[in-house]
Amino acid sequence: MQMYKRILAVVGALIVLVLGIVLFSGKRVDLKFARPAAAIGSATTLAVEADAEHGVKNFSAAVEQNGQTQTVYEDKTRSPQRARIYTFTAGQKQATFLKEGPAKLILKAKSNDLRGSTTTLTQDIQVVLRPPTVVPDGRQHYINQGGAELVTMDLGGSWTEAGVRAGNYSAGTFPMPGEPDNSNHRFSLFPYPWDLSPETVPVVFVRNVANTEVTGTFWFKVFPKRFRESTIQLTDRNMQKVVGELDPEGTGSLVDRFVRLNREMRRANAQTIYNLRTNTEKKILWSGAFIPVKGTRESYFADKRSYMYNGRKVDEQVHLGYDLAQTQNTPVKAANSGKVVYADRLGLYGNCVIIDHGYSLQSLYGHMSRILVKVGDTVGKEQQIGVSGSTGMAFGDHVHFSMMIAGTQVDPKEWWDEHWINDRILSKIGPGATSTPASSHTAAPMPAPATQAAASLRHKHGRRR
Numbered sequence: 035m036q037m038y039k040r041i042l043a044v045v046g047a048l049i050v051l052v053l054g055i056v057l058f059s060g061k062r063v064d065l066k067f068a069r070p071a072a073a074i075g076s077a078t079t080l081a082v083e084a085d086a087e088h089g090v091k092n093f094s095a096a097v098e099q100n101g102q103t104q105t106v107y108e109d110k111t112r113s114p115q116r117a118r119i120y121t122f123t124a125g126q127k128q129a130t131f132l133k134e135g136p137a138k139l140i141l142k143a144k145s146n147d148l149r150g151s152t153t154t155l156t157q158d159i160q161v162v163l164r165p166p167t168v169v170p171d172g173r174q175h176y177i178n179q180g181g182a183e184l185v186t187m188d189l190g191g192s193w194t195e196a197g198v199r200a201g202n203y204s205a206g207t208f209p210m211p212g213e214p215d216n217s218n219h220r221f222s223l224f225p226y227p228w229d230l231s232p233e234t235v236p237v238v239f240v241r242n243v244a245n246t247e248v249t250g251t252f253w254f255k256v257f258p259k260r261f262r263e264s265t266i267q268l269t270d271r272n273m274q275k276v277v278g279e280l281d282p283e284g285t286g287s288l289v290d291r292f293v294r295l296n297r298e299m300r301r302a303n304a305q306t307i308y309n310l311r312t313n314t315e316k317k318i319l320w321s322g323a324f325i326p327v328k329g330t331r332e333s334y335f336a337d338k339r340s341y342m343y344n345g346r347k348v349d350e351q352v353h354l355g356y357d358l359a360q361t362q363n364t365p366v367k368a369a370n371s372g373k374v375v376y377a378d379r380l381g382l383y384g385n386c387v388i389i390d391h392g393y394s395l396q397s398l399y400g401h402m403s404r405i406l407v408k409v410g411d412t413v414g415k416e417q418q419i420g421v422s423g424s425t426g427m428a429f430g431d432h433v434h435f436s437m438m439i440a441g442t443q444v445d446p447k448e449w450w451d452e453h454w455i456n457d458r459i460l461s462k463i464g465p466g467a468t469s470t471p472a473s474s475h476t477a478a479p480m481p482a483p484a485t486q487a488a489a490s491l492r493h494k495h496g497r498r499r
């Protein structure tokens with residue numbers, strides 16, 4: 035009998051233990067916004083990350099304002115996935131009672147375990163229904179495929195971000211020279227990259243805090259360009275030079291290591307260059323035409339290069355810049371005045387200097403044997419910044435020269451042409467640029483009608499590229 039009681043007690047304790055495990059093992063779901071959400075508009079896309087040990091089995095989002103509540107999204111699919119992102123739209127389209135002003139967003143998630151504990155996250159949010167506005171200038175915009183252009187615009191309403199977008203590329207805005215940072219009178223210097231179809235329509239865009247985006251179109255004409263193709267014959271000697279320098283611990287055949295560098299390092303370097311776009315002064319640091327690097331031109335902008343090894347094509351890449359062959363150790367000079375934002379090794383570019391010329395216009399010099407400047411230095415036009423060489427992916431002494439706008443490589447040729455610079459850039463934002471009436475600042479008095487006449491005359495002759 036004693037024995038029987040003891041067994042009962044043990045079984046009873048086990049049942050309690052199992053129930054306890056079931057009831058209390060359920061972990062809370064961690065809810066957080068995958069990107070900041072401070073406001074919603076008519077239909078704002080929100081992304082919420084739900085993180086729970088065994089996943090989530092039910093997620094919902096509701097909005098609440100003045101005592102009214104509406105579920106705007108619900109997902110009942112059960113998933114053991116640990117971190118899951120729910121993307122949905124919330125706004126007046128989903129909850130018609132919403133009015134301009136404060137509201138609450140209520141998120142609920144149930145953990146995917148036996149206990150199914152529910153986590154609720156309530157966030158204060160603003161309802162912003164008035165979209166921002168953008169009015170681009172009325173000028174004619176002639177764009178070279180692979181080149182750049184500048185549009186001025188007037189923004190209205192409350193906005194957080196604006197710029198020009200063409201395909202997947204975009205560039206932000208700057209206040210017109212001399213205007214405060216938050217000025218509504220702005221411009222965007224934007225790239226129209228080589229790999230965009232010339233059918234791509236560039237648009238000005240503006241977004242507000244609710245991520246409501248408004249776009250506008252402006253008059254433009256794209257001049258399609260034909261880019262060259264070239265062939266590079268790889269030899270063991272060349273590949274050994276590059277691989278030994280850039281991938282000293284790599285494994286695999288020479289050609290595999292070379293091709294991997296050519297792809298992966300090229301991509302990583304492009305990202306580094308892109309990230310430097312915001313490291314820029316909000317003013318023009320340059321003056322006059324940019325000075326081309328001297329030397330024998332070995333390749334042009336956006337050459338499509340086929341890499342051949344033993345008669346077989348092993349890779350293909352687009353070369354975004356100019357290669358200028360040098361006699362050994364020639365001085366490398368800044369194409370224009372600016373400020374050094376990069377002076378170090380940069381993968382395929384070897385010893386590399388990047389100069390900021392203001393408003394996200396930057397120039398790059400690669401493969402140098404020596405760098406003679408450092409980050410933060412101010413350099414003058416044609417000041418020596420280094421000595422040519424063959425560091426990085428270079429088979430002989432040459433300088434690689436590139437120019438970037440908003441982190442994207444463009445054809446430097448336009449910037450070598452003073453006429454193009456005056457016509458496409460300075461006539462809009464340079465000294466003496468025509469000021470639009472929307473601008474509230476008091477500019478130095480100038481003979482406006484004459485300036486406008488000069489501007490329209492320039493437009494008539496503005497077809498030159």
Ligand SMILES: [Zn+2]
Binds near residue numbers: 434
């Ligand atoms: Zn190059």
